[in-house]
Amino acid sequence: MKDSIAVSRITEIAPELCALSQDLWDHPEIAFSEYYASQRLKDYLAQNGFSITTPVPELPTAFVATWGSGSPRIGLLAEYDALPGFSQKTQTTEDPVSPGAAGHACGHNLMGAAHAGAAVAVKQEMEDRNLPGTVIYYGCPAEEVLTGKVFMARAGVFDGLDCALNFHPNVVNGIDLKRCAGINNVKFKFHGTVSHAAARPFDGRSASDAAELMNVGANYLREHIPEGVRLHYVTTSGGRAPNIVANFAETWYHIRARDREPVEDVYKRLIDVAKGAALMTGTRVEVDLQGGCYPTLQNKVLAETVREAMESIGAPTYTEEEKAYAAALNASCPQSPRRAYKVDPSIAIFEGIKGPFNEGGFAYNASDIGDVSHLLPTVMFGTVCSNFLSDLHSWQFAACTGHSIGQKGMLFAAKVLAAAAVKLMTDPQRRQAALEEWKETMDGTQYLCPIPPEVMPPVVKPPV
Ligand SMILES: [Zn+2]
Numbered sequence: 137m138k139d140s141i142a143v144s145r146i147t148e149i150a151p152e153l154c155a156l157s158q159d160l161w162d163h164p165e166i167a168f169s170e171y172y173a174s175q176r177l178k179d180y181l182a183q184n185g186f187s188i189t190t191p192v193p194e195l196p197t198a199f200v201a202t203w204g205s206g207s208p209r210i211g212l213l214a215e216y217d218a219l220p221g222f223s224q225k226t227q228t229t230e231d232p233v234s235p236g237a238a239g240h241a242c243g244h245n246l247m248g249a250a251h252a253g254a255a256v257a258v259k260q261e262m263e264d265r266n267l268p269g270t271v272i273y274y275g276c277p278a279e280e281v282l283t284g285k286v287f288m289a290r291a292g293v294f295d296g297l298d299c300a301l302n303f304h305p306n307v308v309n310g311i312d313l314k315r316c317a318g319i320n321n322v323k324f325k326f327h328g329t330v331s332h333a334a335a336r337p338f339d340g341r342s343a344s345d346a347a348e349l350m351n352v353g354a355n356y357l358r359e360h361i362p363e364g365v366r367l368h369y370v371t372t373s374g375g376r377a378p379n380i381v382a383n384f385a386e387t388w389y390h391i392r393a394r395d396r397e398p399v400e401d402v403y404k405r406l407i408d409v410a411k412g413a414a415l416m417t418g419t420r421v422e423v424d425l426q427g428g429c430y431p432t433l434q435n436k437v438l439a440e441t442v443r444e445a446m447e448s449i450g451a452p453t454y455t456e457e458e459k460a461y462a463a464a465l466n467a468s469c470p471q472s473p474r475r476a477y478k479v480d481p482s483i484a485i486f487e488g489i490k491g492p493f494n495e496g497g498f499a500y501n502a503s504d505i506g507d508v509s510h511l512l513p514t515v516m517f518g519t520v521c522s523n524f525l526s527d528l529h530s531w532q533f534a535a536c537t538g539h540s541i542g543q544k545g546m547l548f549a550a551k552v553l554a555a556a557a558v559k560l561m562t563d564p565q566r567r568q569a570a571l572e573e574w575k576e577t578m579d580g581t582q583y584l585c586p587i588p589p590e591v592m593p594p595v596v597k598p599p600v
Pocket residue numbers: 242243244279304
């Protein structure tokens with residue numbers, strides 16, 4: 137794997153991949169507005185001979201780039217959205233490039249570039265060795281709101297794919313086998329009747345009261361929901377002023393659990409709580425489902441393929457300057473080290489390879505990779521893209537994803553993706569084993585898209 141055509145190709149195109157990830161870092165765009173990033177990636181892949189389609193009309197920043205034909209079909213799942221408010225310079229103190237602007241605090245700029253590099257490298261090896269099959273780059277927007285891939289799944293874009301590979305920036309090199317939660321993301325919008333709150337309160341029907349009562353009801357509901365379901369909310373609109381009876385209020389909920397069923401069950405009961413609050417207050421409630429996704433299923437056959445690629449290629453090493461930068465960032469990180477990683481927490485930056493770890497683990501964070509993993513064998517792995525103590529969604533992580541540390545992680549990931557994809561392309565027994573494991577895990581259950589057909593993505597219009 138180490139000296140394969142695909143891996144060597146990544147070394148050749150490393151400067152353009154670094155420029156690509158840096159360009160995305162310089163142009164951060166939040167979910168549903170990734171026009172710059174998707175166009176830049178489409179152009180890069182088109183220049184490298186890929187056919188581009190935008191197969192989900194309601195989601196213009198999603199795209200598919202394809203090269204080759206027929207079976208096997210190996211998918212690379214890329215993301216490129218940024219996070220609001222995380223603009224950050226590549227320095228060791230908190231300071232935005234542009235105050236209030238978005239930033240790549242989850243490193244999706246590195247994902248966009250790494251998967252593109254891998255796609256180009258796999259194509260090179262397929263051409264040189266005359267290998268049959270198709271390599272497909274999936275440009276998946278809006279991961280930070282957990283719905284891009286769900287809308288894509290609903291449109292059937294992953295149909296016919298044999299295996300899917302996904303790299304996500306992390307603080308260790310390895311494949312975390314833990315399961316991530318399924319989620320529903322829903323806004324309850326209450327509509328009341330406006331009136332003067334002091335002069336004519338009897339004419340008013342308060343949407344703000346409805347939102348408050350809904351939250352009270354939800355907190356009573358907590359006692360009677362299955363263990364392990366998490367319910368959290370924020371009131372995003374509660375009225376304009378005390379002397380105006382609020383004719384509009386909104387409260388926004390997430391429901392998370394290990395499986396889809398309890399999410400669906402608590403979601404239905406929460407709607408009843410909202411209806412009760414509306415009935416009590418003489419208001420009307422509108423249920424605005426923003427999206428939802430499945431828990432993640434990590435395929436162990438694919439994880440083993442990724443481990444082999446990682447070990448063959450070898451983890452990046454760092455200069456003294458990079459280690460000092462990582463140590464300075466560690467000193468600014470308030471969070472405790474992740475025990476699940478079983479790594480000495482005093483290191484500045486992780487330099488080894490963990491392989492698959494944390495089997496049987498569970499975390500309440502979610503990813504829309506979950507939906508893809510319920511459609512076909514899928515694996516998600518991480519490479520070191522920051523200092524050891526940074527958390528995803530922190531200014532420290534945003535600093536690293538625009539730094540040489542992030543780029544080293546991106547290039548390592550591109551090589552691992554390319555090597556693993558070629559291995560899967562050329563090893564039908566391994567694909568079969570991955571499929572059999574997936575079937576066993578699914579145990580005859582069917583994927584039912586958690587977003588109903590009438591719900592459209594809240595796409596932001598392109599800039600003019
Ligand atoms: Zn992310």
